[in-house]
Amino acid sequence: MTARIEARFAKLKAEKRPALVTFVMAGDPDPETAFAVLAGLPKAGADVIELGMPFSDPMADGPAIQKAGLRALKGGETLAKTLGTVRRFREIDTETPVILMGYFNPIYVYGVERFVAEAKASGVDGLIVVDLPPEMDDELCLPAMNEGLAFVRLATPTTDERRLPAVLKNSSGFVYYVSITGITGSAAPDAGKVGTAVARIKGHTDLPVCVGFGVRTPEQALAIGSAADGVVVGSALVGALEASLEEGRATEQSPEAVLSLVRELSMGLGGGHLAEA
Template identity: 65%
Template sequence: MTRIDAKFAALKAEGKKAFVAYIMGGDPDVETSLAVMKGMPGAGVDVIELGMPFTDPMADGPTIQLAGQRALDGGMTMDKVLGMVTEFRKGDSTTPIVLMGYYNPIYSRGVERFLTEATAAGIDGLIVVDLPPEEDSELCLPAQAAGLNFIRLATPTTDNKRLPKVLQNTSGFVYYVSITGITGAAAAQAADVAPEVARIKAQTDLPVIVGFGISTPDNAQAIAGIADGCVVGSAIVKDIGAGKPVAEVLANVAALAAGAHRA
């Protein structure tokens, strides 16, 4: 059982929904993003998604694109992303951490080397948005053999014919993208999302977590209420990009987490 599996089992036993929070590794610098990351569990974050900065983040809207650019401009590398996780694990051995991003930086590093270093650092799962199920032999299957969850995205355009393929070899949780389009582009609507979550849950026992388009505590509560939890990314990254102090960023994270946990 991975930390992700253990976390969702514990939340289910408590009758609670999950709050998942995303930040870009190294935005605007390692010190700041590590401070936010270390403060997240205390702010109510159940699972941390840590972005791997990449020059061509095709699924992301301007907010997260700019975060990746700030991180890269500041000299962020894969070594430093993994270093953040190693540092975080010195004080927290239980909070699940998922690396989220694109395949190119992993491919460039070499899959075997990346997986060895990621597991050693304390990574629990991967979300690699540009690797479809047809490419499972590239990373998904080796990652699972290394003990990592491989978390797949389902979207409003994932029809019933495609869904079983998407769910194949997925573990940890299913990430349902609530809108068609890029991150931070529109608000998720619970009425639209609810039947889609039900459709996915009819085909898997995995938790279904909804992301994209969630930016307020009320929105987090509404979306978490019809799923197993929600993900917030752009709203948090926007605060970091605005230069807000770490304490203020974490206060806003805590409000979002409280919203999800009220569901």
């Protein structure tokens, strides 16, 4: 659980390179294509995987990830199936950390106690739930942490010095710094400002800090990665998959459309040897 995340970041620190954290949507556009992408991510160079839990009202997501979630739901994806996908992934990979990312509503409907127990049993390492502030830690954060699941908290450019300690109080795994204000995929981050923000966060925590929102190219990833412990790429990967579809359906090229971009990003961050392993 959290041990897998800690081991991965310790390994990357020894290798003196930032993590490539990749976001893909579970079940997009269909379960088998989505699993082919997921299964190929580690060899392509992904160090940590964020797996989206589709939700019908994803308020923090930009158009690309919104559409991915709706495609997945249309294809029959459920929270139970997403947990099953992680279980299946663990049959072929026991080392790559997997973080489930999404919103609280599907978890609440599923049942928090049931969800936490099944997530742990499936091989999930942590959670990112974007609409649960620290004031609601009793709802999911603390039950998850009690079972050994990391609860990754988001910090933003508007998280000031008074707010930051509350955000970090029960955070574990790593801190996800949202480098821009707005929805996912809406703008490119400023590397200089990101470096200042990461340093400020690190003044309050020993956790790794990963930076996301708006990173699309190897050049951007390298610029951000020079100032952070990890770089999160989501919208660009989801967009690459969408571009490979024909009338909303996967093609033979769909998994490779995502994995080739992951290889490029990994090479840009100095992790190219993974893609060749």
